[in-house]
Amino acid sequence: MANTHVNQVGLADGTVLIDLTSDTAVETDVAAGKYFHKATGERVQGSSTKDSDTTDANATAADILSGKTAYVNKNKITGEMTNQGTVSGTISTKSGTYTIPAGCHSGLGSVGIASAEQDKIIPGNIKSGITILGVIGNYSGEAVTAGALSATPYLTSKTYQPSGISKDYFSEVTVAAITITRTDNAAGGVTVTIGAVDPDAE
Numbered sequence: 001m002a003n004t005h006v007n008q009v010g011l012a013d014g015t016v017l018i019d020l021t022s023d024t025a026v027e028t029d030v031a032a033g034k035y036f037h038k039a040t041g042e043r044v045q046g047s048s049t050k051d052s053d054t055t056d057a058n059a060t061a062a063d064i065l066s067g068k069t070a071y072v073n074k075n076k077i078t079g080e081m082t083n084q085g086t087v088s089g090t091i092s093t094k095s096g097t098y099t100i101p102a103g104c105h106s107g108l109g110s111v112g113i114a115s116a117e118q119d120k121i122i123p124g125n126i127k128s129g130i131t132i133l134g135v136i137g138n139y140s141g142e143a144v145t146a147g148a149l150s151a152t153p154y155l156t157s158k159t160y161q162p163s164g165i166s167k168d169y170f171s172e173v174t175v176a177a178i179t180i181t182r183t184d185n186a187a188g189g190v191t192v193t194i195g196a197v198d199p200d201a202e
Helices: none
Strands: 008-010 016-019 036-039 044-045 071-072 074-076 083-084 089-093 109-112 147-149 170-173 180-184 190-194
Touching: none
Parallel strands: 089 109, 147 170
Antiparallel strands: 008 016, 036 044, 071 074, 180 190
């Protein structure tokens, strides 16, 4: 007998105990590593990977996008990771930071300096020779004017401001000598008066 594969077993009275002749399974129908018999009785190994071993997988629901499912350790789990999509933010202070929300991102988001702050970073607002965020400053200060002041010492204190003479600062201040006056008095002597009273004092 040329064919040594047994695909049917029966009793002498015609009772069929095993019949593989109508089986239609092929290698791709059976999991890889498992064996079965074809209709011819031939013992073959399956090649299907549809039932892959997932026992070494370690993903959790938090690792899988919300609404998506996967099999881990032979168990079907539903994802819980938030889909953030496109997320953008701004920073408005020197030490400001932006907290990136947890979840899945589209990769199209961005974080930058707030537009109101960008408008302030211009050459005229930055000291000459200083560079801030790539902007080179050219501010060298405002023009100022100086004025001289002549002051008279009085018995009470008095404050002078450059604005009083329409100048930005005093280039020099000249304080007159303390006045000393002598006048004859009715007693036949001399009255000595030192200093003067501020005419503007209350």
